[in-house]
Amino acid sequence: MPWYLYLACKQLFPSGRFPFFTAISVLGVTLGVAVLIIVTSVMGGFGYEIRRMIVETEGEVDVKVTGYLSDPQDVLAQISATPGVAAATPYVKGVVGVQANSRPAYPLFRGVDVGTIERVANLGRFTNPPSAIANLDDDSVVLSSQLATSLGVHVGDKIEIYSPLLIEKLKNDEVFLPREFRVVGELYIGHQQLDSSTIYGTLRAAQELYGLGRSVHGIYVRLKPDVDEHAVVARLNTTLPRATTQAYSWMESWADFLWVLNLEKSINFFLLLFIVIIAAFSVMSSLLISVVRKTREIGLLGALGARPRDVALCFCAQAFIIGLTGTAIGVGMGFGVLAIRNDLVHGIARLMQRQETLRQFYQFSDLPSHTLTSDLVMTVVASIVISTLAGLIPAWRAARLKPVEALRSE
Amino acid sequence: MSEVVLAARGLRKSYQSGGLRIEVLRGVDIALGAGESVSIRGESGSGKSTLLNLLAGLDTPDGGNLSWGGEPANANRRATFLGIVFQSFYLIPEIDALANVLMAARMVKAPGAVERARAQDLIARVGLAERATHLPAQLSGGERQRVAVARALMNAPKLLLADEPTGNLDEQTGDAVVELLLGLCRETQTALVLVTHNAAYAAKTGRQLFLRDGVLNGSNSVAVSSR
Structure with missing residues (x-):
């Protein structure tokens, strides 16, 4: 392991301990990631539940008719004969x-x-x-x-x-x-x-x-299972009489609603990403304090032969490790909260004696959750990248220190 | 004449202080052969530490030449060519004594079994085998300085620079550290430059130099390289 990575680990977790500075920095990232995962999963859950309900009550494709279809048997036979x-x-x-x-x-x-x-x-x-x-x-x-x-x-x-x-x-x-x-x-x-x-x-x-x-x-x-619904819709639209019938996939039928749902999810993601950005500022502030506190150590590293680039990497690595640890714990915490989400929601409703209100006005009786791999990857990558970027300024300051001046500092 | 490990010719250094230019070093010449030891004494503020920083390549001289082992001094060679012992030890507080010693090796490459064995051997030779896993905070001043000595010798340097290594130690501990330094340098044929205030410690080195008015006075037994 390169010395800067070794020292970064040791400075963050000396002798297996979890110092206060590290804990606070990691906690910020953890909370940001957990909230992002919970919100994107619940929003994804709404979308998933809606898809499930639509497909299970209406099928995947809806052949709509302009006015009404007076002789459905021919069209039914045509549709049934369509591959897929x-x-x-x-x-x-x-x-x-x-x-x-x-x-x-x-x-x-x-x-x-x-x-x-x-x-x-x-x-x-x-x-x-x-x-x-x-x-x-x-x-x-x-x-x-x-x-x-x-x-x-x-x-x-x-x-x-x-x-x-x-x-x-x-x-x-x-x-x-x-x-x-x-x-x-x-x-x-x-x-x-x-x-x-x-x-x-x-x-x-x-x-x-x-x-x-x-x-x-x-x-x-x-x-049929695993059939591309868009392909079948396209096929149906070429075979069915275009003037009176038009096939729509469930996504097309509910396109506006799904678009709004997706927009809400994107806005939520963007807004909640600020928690991670604020946590990154906390990481930066902690690392800047660390640079000041460890000025003489940085000087010593220079005296031992460390290159400025490696000194910078040491601080970048610390920011990366904080981001990685915070993200890993945040993912665990996010899924942990999601696992007990319904108990939490119903517990709060029970505490406030609002179970009936919840049932009447809430879109779903249970809080849905569905985590898309793409959402998870985006959350993990964004939080690690933002946290690592937070280490750039402290790293730059540490790399600029001249060993002889750093060693002389009080 | 033994192999020239350190050669400096005409080293000059000045500082700007409150509109006044202070010339600290006015052309220092020094040369040191393998296994040799030299002490540099001088009054406070005479420029001893400045000279040592220049010799270590930690600071840039205003003029003059410096070579290590016959080649121009280069910061990239510092980790393998020389070791430095500071007055304030400068151990990394988050890692134990053995890891502090190994830290010097890490600057060169990821330590393997050979490096670990050498670090353990050095820790034992400075008398801290039992305390190898202790953090610096759990060690006394003398013990910390001994760890710093072991760290300075970790990469088997040709040259050891010690900047008032006893400055923060009591007399008895200071004696022990100086004896250790001299003994190890003799044993490993490492050239030693010892900056000290203490005349008794200086007397234990092969040559005694005195820094006054920015120049070194005393005997130079090895001719200064022409490079």
Whole structure:
């Protein structure tokens, strides 16, 4: 090991101890890295959870129709025959009015083909009972959990649904009564928006509510594992009639939302990077004090034959080791906090008696976390580089000291 | 005549102080052969330490020539050609006595088994085998200076420069350190320049020189190299 690296280690950790100066410098970097990892992972978790929910409830590709598709069977056959496609299912969706126990709500009604929906969307995972979607008939619905709570209904209760068609009928002085549906299950996805305002019913019931006959609004598509969704989307867009249908990957469908999510993550990363930059100033300040405190030692090194370049490297190495140690501990601390994040969040909510508020207004019932390798690498590299750069000024000052003057200093 | 280890001719050095130019050295000539020892005495402020710094290549002279082993002095050769013992020991406080001795070897290359064995041998020869793993703070002044002597001899230098090595020690410890220095230099055929105030210590060296008015007075038994 070169002497400057050896001495840098010994000065930071003499005889295996962790001196106060080293501890403070390392702690600054540790906190910065831990916060960066926690925030980027939680932000990444939001993105990941959203992807999971979209894909598991709508499939990877959404073939949208301009207006409505009057004969979906041909298009369905075309889609199913496209390489990379595992399954496809038609849907009808639109806002409806719901009333139960004199409480109104305006959720999204999703009409799905009971026979094929489970091949595309894994809805059974989110419903209670799990067979609720499979057992749907034209007079039954599955309500999202928060919608059921806000309407005060349970499985077995009845609700009334008013469709926009009712307004059209009223314009023509026709009487159109709301349709009565039986609640056969509850849906709990874990996303505040979906859990608070979604109803699943059969495709036929939705077509009836919207007066669509046999037409549908679109087709959800599930892809085979490890298939490039962009390639399949491109393939679908070349084979399907361009004037009426357009295939979108889940990322394209949610592009604006994902862009905002990504922007938030980037802004958070940039702002939190300042913690590491401030920690780097602390490292620089500590090393500058060290240069002053060890002036005579630096002179001695010169007298022993050390070159100014090596003296500089000794201080740069100290900054690098502080950055490396702080980053390593910070990564551990960040993942440690992430491991108990839900206990922490629920503990704080319990302490403040705000569990219900948390459930109602928070996007997810649990704090999601998903660490992208690219985020981790960026955090680690940025913190080590910034910490090492903090050693440049102390290193430059130490290298400029003339041995004879340094040895004479008081 | 033995091999010339150190040769200085016409070394001059002056300092600017408060608008006044003080000429500290006005043309110092000195030459030293292998295994020789020489003492330099002088009043406080006479320029002894300045001269030693010039001889060690730590400072640049205003004029004159300096050669080590017949070649012009060069800072890159300092680690292997000479060892220095300071009045204030200057041990690195974070590492133990043995590691301080090995530090001189590290300046040249990463120490291997040979260097470690030599460092242990030197520590034993200065009487600190039992205290090799002690930090400088756990050693007395005399012990620290002995570690500094071992460090100065670590790279088997041709020349050892000692700048008042007993200045911070009591008489008894000082005697022991000087005896150690002289003994080791004799044993290893290392040339020694001892800067001291003490006439008794000076008398123990082969030649005694006195620095007065910026020039050295005394006998030079080895001819100054023409280089």
